[in-house]
Amino acid sequence: MASLETTYFIQIHPSDNVLVALVDLPAGFKVKFNALTFDIITPIAAKHKFTIHELSEGNSIFMYGVLVGKANGAIPAGHPITVDNVKHAAEGYQLGERKTQWQQPDTTAFIDKTFMGFHRKDGAVGTANYWIVIPLVFCENRNVEVLKEALTDKLGFKKTKSYENEVDGLIALYKTGKSIEEILQADLQDTASAAPVNKLFPNIDGIKFLNHDMGCGGTRMDSDALCGLLAGYITHPNVAGATVLSLGCQHAQISILEAEINKRDPKFSKPLVILEQQKLGTESKLLQEALKQTFTGLMLANQEERAPAPLSKLCIGLECGGSDGFSGISANPALGHLSDLLVTMGGSVILAEFPELCGVEQELSDRCIDITTANRFMGLMRTYNALAEATGSGFYANPSPGNIKDGLITDAIKSAGAAKKGGNSPVTAVLDYPEKVTKPGLNLLCTPGSDVESTTAEVASGANIVLFTTGLGTPTGNPIAPVIKLSTNTVLFNKMPDIIDINCGTIIEGTESIQQAGERILHYVIEVASGLIKPKAVLLGQDDFIPWKRGVSL
Structure with missing residues (x-):
């Protein structure tokens, strides 16, 4: 890419026929670019593009050295391109010659650098250490939320910021008889602050609860892809273990999830809790089992510690x-x-x-x-x-x-x-x-x-x-x-x-x-x-x- 040769505008690629305004350019601003001199016709806001030459209807517009649009009509030099005078256009593509030669950058500044990560048995390295709780189908979202309410605060993973003080302020204003207009004009200040952290499991960065609206009722392709996506999170290097809640009758079956996990990590050995509500019976039994098995899984996950890793593991x-x-x-x-x-x-x-x-x-x-x-x-x-x-x-x-x-x-x-x-x-x-x-x-x-x-x-x-x-x-x-x-x-x-x-x-x-x-x-x-x-x-x-x-x- 071209360097920023002026403080006013830039041509990104030598073949581009538009310039990018780096600052607001007023009407009448005189542009001197290469051998060209022309005036800005109408004010151009920073970040917008304007033409170098006069364009006729159907003329191509190039940026970054590629076709990016066609003129809808005549566009004078020094005029901004807009949705009204330009339409989308792009070059076609086909199989071409391999162009894999490239100039590698100098990495001397990073030659001895490492990061402190969580080393997993499959050779991957995590940059964090989380436990995740996920539903296989949207029917289990409520149960996931119940687990979130039960576990988060008690284990020291409360949300990082709270606006409860602002709500207390609004309640106080209401109780003193303030009008709607007075409440809207009140200065509540920004009192949101980080909650004190007293984690029971210090080596765990958090428990994350991943709700979604899929798993059944859609296409089988979507439910299968969901299982692959969830397997990607369960086997992810930033995840120490997982709790999975299944209803039982949905498209996204436990067997599909297990196959996707095996595809990504054939020797998978992380703590994994999979519970099916229709097999266990009552909601209470499902949630109590989930709490016990998740808690013991967290005890295992807390044994993980950071150790040096090469940047190639990023x-x-x-x-x-x-x-x-x-x-x-x-x-x-x-x-x-x-x-x-x-x-x-x-x-x-x-x-x-x-x-x-x-x-x-x-x-x-x-x-x-x-x-x-x-x-x-x-x-x-x-x-x-x-x-x-x-x-x-x-x-x-x-x-x-x-x-x-x-x-x-x-x-x-x-x-x-x-x-x-x-x-x-x-x-x-x-x-x-x-x-x-x-x-x-x-x-x-x-x-x-x-x-x-x-x-x-x-x-x-x-x-x-x-x-x-x-x-x-x-x-x-x-x-x-x-x-x-x-x-x-x-x-x-x-x-x-x-x-x-x-x-x-x-x-x-x-x-x-x-x-x-x-x-x-x-x-x-x-x-x-x-x-x-x-x-x-x-x-x-x-x-x-x-x-x-x-x-x-x-």
Whole structure:
């Protein structure tokens, strides 16, 4: 990517015919770019794109060196591109030559680095140590909630922040006869504070309860995929053991879950409690048995301790949500450099969100290590897009109103920037949801662009940390994997410090290079992986968990 040659705008790739505004540009602002000089016709907000040359109807628009749209009509030079004057367009793709040669980055700064993790018997290393309680079917959600209420506070795993003082304040105002208007104008202050931690089991980071609305009533494909997803969490290196509640008659049978566990870990030996309500009888008997067996499982899990592990044991999920016009030129390429560093050192990274790879299919398929892998990627992309179109919304409909407002006009623009998270290394494997990562290097995982569904899937595939970029602010987390939030711009970092961990706006401001930011992020990741830093999503108890209903979500 081109460097930030001015403080006003940037051309990302030499073949691009649009520039990105780095600051708000007023009407009449004189642009001097290469041998061209022209005026900005109408005010252009930072993050938005404007044309270098006059475009006619049907002319192609290029960003990141790829086709990202077509002009709907004449667009003068210096005019912003919008949903009104540009429509989505992307190049077709086909099997091409292998392009797997790449320039590995210098990893000298990390050559002796390790992290303190939980070593599992299958060779994986966790960055945390959780016990999970999960239902095989939505009918068991209530029982999971009863277990949560019974176990959480008593064992010292109470939610990290409480707003009970604010509620007490509202009650006091009501009892003194304050009006609705007076209560609405009252200053409750921000008194939320971390609850004191007095854990009975100090080596356990928490008990997580993963409710969902699946397991029966949908397609068998969805219930089978759910079993694979849950098996991914049960066998995950960040999980010490699990309690599974089954009703008995649902599509998602215990036998299917056990087969999926065996597929991922044939020598599985973690503490695992599986209880079926229709066999045990009363709710009381089910819950008492669950409490006894979970408690004794926690006693075993508490025996696990952290020990040094090489960085090659890191598996990083790459995610973005609430993206903006700076995502593809700051935080995402910074993650791309981190990805290349980790791959060079033998680690794994997961690039998902297939609707947000639209327009870069040719590049990614060419980077696949062999023809079989390339064909699988292209096949999954075509099948997914066809399913989406069959429900009335193809990949072209992916950008959200927030994306569009902040400069991501077409799906191809959004996708070309999102793909930067994957860096430049060869694609070693292509996985279909909810398959597990088994090879080091860059893995492509078929998931929706929806950030919670995608994050949920990346963790099920083995990500023991997730790096999540956002330009607008997204509070997404995960129950068992630390989610580190990175802002694409400094304004957001300062505005939402309660959910953002790292600022990449320094790249936009020119005070830090992409490479420097990538290394800074990796140092932070090592601290998080060692349990020395808790990301904001962990502190907030942001335990988002949404399985994917295939074909419904973009």
